[in-house]
Structures are given as C-alpha cells and as structure tokens.
Amino acid sequence: MVVAAGFSPEGARGDRVRGSMVAVKEVLDTEGPVVVANVPAGPRVGKRPSVVARGIWSVACVPLRYEGRVIGVIYMDSRAPGRFTALDIEVVEALAEHAATVLAESDLDRDMGPAGDRPEDQILSELQQRLAESLARLGPG
Numbered sequence: 125m126v127v128a129a130g131f132s133p134e135g136a137r138g139d140r141v142r143g144s145m146v147a148v149k150e151v152l153d154t155e156g157p158v159v160v161a162n163v164p165a166g167p168r169v170g171k172r173p174s175v176v177a178r179g180i181w182s183v184a185c186v187p188l189r190y191e192g193r194v195i196g197v198i199y200m201d202s203r204a205p206g207r208f209t210a211l212d213i214e215v216v217e218a219l220a221e222h223a224a225t226v227l228a229e230s231d232l233d234r235d236m237g238p239a240g241d242r243p244e245d246q247i248l249s250e251l252q253q254r255l256a257e258s259l260a261r262l263g264p265g
Contacts, residue, residue: 143178143201144169147185155194157186159213161206182207186217188224195224198251223251 146169147158160183164170169183180201188196198220200208 143180143199144172144175144183144185146172146175147183148197148199151185151187151197152194155187155189157184157213157217159184159208161208163201179203181205184208184213184216186213186220188220188227190224190228195228198223219251 144160144163147160150158150168160166160169163175163180163183169175169180175183178201181204182202183200184207185197185199187194188198198216200216202208
C-alpha cells in the first residue's frame with residue numbers, strides 16, 4: 125500500500141509507487157475511486173508489465189481530495205483476487221478524506237526542506253503504516 129500526495133503520474137515512478145500507475149492515473153483523471161477485483165482479466169490494468177511482474181490480482185485506489193481538488197491518492201494492491209470489499213473502500217475513503225485535510229493543512233505546496241524531513245512526509249508515512257495495520261486486521265490478502 126502507498127499513500128502519496130502532491131505528485132503527477134509521471135513524477136510517481138520509481139520507488140515511491142510500485143503497482144498500477146494506470147489505476148493511479150485514472151483516479152487523478154476521474155477524481156473517483158478505482159477498484160479492480162480481477163486484474164489479470166481487466167483490459168486496462170491486467171496486461172501492464174509492472175502488474176504482471178508483481179502478480180497483482182486486486183487493486184484499489186482512492187483520491188485524497190481537498191477543497192474540490194485531488195491532492196494525492198491511497199493505493200493498495202493484493203495478490204489475492206477480490207481482496208477489497210465495498211466496506212474496505214468505504215473505510216479507506218473516510219480515512220482519505222481526513223488525511224487530505226491534514227495533509228493540505230500542513231501546507232503541501234510550501235518547500236519545507238528535503239523529502240523525508242517535511243511534516244507531510246511524516247504524516248504520509250504514519251498514515252500508510254496505520255492503513256496497513258488496519259487492513260492486516262481485516263484478514264489475509
């Protein structure tokens with residue numbers, strides 16, 4: 125799972141996002157969530173080399189929205205088909221709403237020093253850890 129803010133699909137390549145950039149781009153373009161239960165069968169995501177190489181079967185990506193604009197995404201994937209339920213998505217969307225507010229209020233647009241030292245980087249890291257712990261409690265995937 126990755127929680128990221130303040131990037132474009134082109135700027136999110138490399139170590140920061142390992143998964144379906146197609147899903148991330150779709151969220152940024154449509155400003156709505158993307159959930160794919162059977163990735164290999166999907167024409168949009170299933171044939172991407174990065175997805176095939178990682179054995180990804182399920183993808184969920186929800187926007188971080190603040191004041192009518194998308195400022196980032198929460199991205200999750202799994203090697204299990206149908207991993208993310210409607211309830212999982214509702215919970216992540218509620219967390220995304222709160223996280224977007226916290227991130228925006230930490231003034232994402234201001235240059236606050238090297239990556240990793242900025243308050244929003246610490247917030248993203250903590251949010252990512254808490255989401256991973258919450259999803260782990262929901263069951264295997």
